[in-house]
Amino acid sequence: MKISSRLIKRCLKKAGLDPSVHHKPLVQLTESLKAAYQRYYQLKANHVQLRKTALENLAEACAIQGNTSKKKMIKQLQLREKQRSMARKIRFLQGKLRVGSTTLVTVQDAEGNTIELTTKQDIEKAIVKNNKDKFEQSFHTPFLQPPLSHLFGFKGLTSATQSVFAGVFEPSHEISHHVRDLLEELQRPPGIKVSQRNSMALTIDSVFLEKG
Numbered sequence: 001m002k003i004s005s006r007l008i009k010r011c012l013k014k015a016g017l018d019p020s021v022h023h024k025p026l027v028q029l030t031e032s033l034k035a036a037y038q039r040y041y042q043l044k045a046n047h048v049q050l051r052k053t054a055l056e057n058l059a060e061a062c063a064i065q066g067n068t069s070k071k072k073m074i075k076q077l078q079l080r081e082k083q084r085s086m087a088r089k090i091r092f093l094q095g096k097l098r099v100g101s102t103t104l105v106t107v108q109d110a111e112g113n114t115i116e117l118t119t120k121q122d123i124e125k126a127i128v129k130n131n132k133d134k135f136e137q138s139f140h141t142p143f144l145q146p147p148l149s150h151l152f153g154f155k156g157l158t159s160a161t162q163s164v165f166a167g168v169f170e171p172s173h174e175i176s177h178h179v180r181d182l183l184e185e186l187q188r189p190p191g192i193k194v195s196q197r198n199s200m201a202l203t204i205d206s207v208f209l210e211k212g
Helices: 005-015 019-023 026-045 047-066 070-098 120-135 148-152 159-166 177-185 204-211
Strands: 105-108 114-117
Touching (some): 105 120, 148 159
């Protein structure tokens, strides 16, 4: 792949990097990039405190130049930050409100030809079919086919599942070595506390008690 040297120079200038990095080994550049990402994530984790410190330093400098108190300047800067945050939220909501309903859907027929659907009925059928295909894309996998589907069920809350966790599961039917390897890896490591058996069933009382 060819890249313009002017584009590289512009990118280096925009990133504040010395042009000599263009001639450094790829291994060294990879390590530098990794270190930069680590530093970025460290700063991102403390962005609230760093922003507060930056505002205090800015307020102190502005107070000296404007012949006012640091406390008053910090209050002004915090108000400006609040206004900017509110403006961003308003722009986001305005953008969401401007988005209308779906008016065009593009699909492919059996021959691979692209077809544009514009009528309400055709669009609904295409969307429903797409959602159905996504939902059923794992239906052909071993755990959703007999006999494993009967042993583990849809929720996985069966005695066979507990046997897998305990490392004592012995299949009564022929299964592939891929499935066997997976079941062996699912054995619960020693020292892990066994919790009470979970249930995926919800009752009205449990829902209202959790909300209360």
